[in-house]
Amino acid sequence: MQGKDAFPGWHGTTIIGVKKGGKVVLAGDGQVSLGQTVIKGSARKVRRLTPSAAPGARDVVCGFAGSTADAFTLLERLEKKLEAASGQLARAAVELAKDWRMDKYLRNLEAMLIVTDGRDLFVLTGAGDVLEPEHGIAAVGSGGNYALAAARALMDSDLDAEAIARKAMAIAAEICVYTNGNITVETIDG
Template sequence: MSQNDFPGWHGTTIIGVRKGGHVVIAGDGQVSLGQTVIKGSARKVRRLRPGGHEVVAGFAGSTADAFTLLERLEAKLESTPGQLQRACVELAKDWRTDKYLQKLEAMLIVTDGAELYVVTGAGDVLEPEHDVTAIGSGGNYALAAARALIDSDLSAEDVARKAMAIAADICVYTNGNLTVETISK
């Protein structure tokens, strides 16, 4: 079987919602290989504490690649304490220019409770316009649902949970087994 014939790891949905002084990152727990669910309870949202500063990160893509990126992000945060944007930009620069890191296939949503970013291997550090962002195979479904709910009376966590439930109903690579982390600044 060649690399192109390999069915590949699919799926996940991660959403970030900023509302009412809180930021929530939620992620589903499904890991799929081709059309087979390998695991339904993976934790794709993590709380990091580099140098005593708390950051929440969610990842989509290859797990090993994502953990490599999370380790690099922690190192960047330790060298630039309290400067999430700078750490993310430095990570994105390394990711884009380092021959080893260029091969990593993952994306991150990160927040310190005030700032909210998507970091990609294309060198992007994106801040959402509407206080909602999402990545992964069900990301567009979750994003659309959250954008529709963001102006309601729901809390950030409730918006994230409802949006993830909608994504799980639509995307076969997303389940309803959520990890939800909230952080405030």
């Protein structure tokens, strides 16, 4: 099974983005699984991209679920798109999604991305989607729905974005066998 048809069966990770109080937090677990075996428990699936040299360009933080090599290929392409779009995340995301869907090589890449520049928060897929989630929360990966539900339940609390992301990831790690509690967190101001 290849390309976008493989998305529903992925077993891999949990990435969540939470936008609240003028901050966006991306958090991801560190587990890398091959079948039913944990290969690594401390992978970094959330990272800052090289900022665009364009005046006024903002830092971009990205989290990925799926094939690591495929995700790195997409992250490199996103960096190039950000440079070409003078650091405008929305424009770069749409251009990447178009290429991802149309290019024969790229459309077979099996990964999903959550990207943010602190203002915008998007989920990018190989189906050509650039989705801006409702309620300021985005989640992908095998534990994504657990983390999403937990974060939505916590959004009305007094917790800040980081505390919500951490609690949501802890809940996902308790439920999803492909998610661990070794969390990487990156925060970016809105």
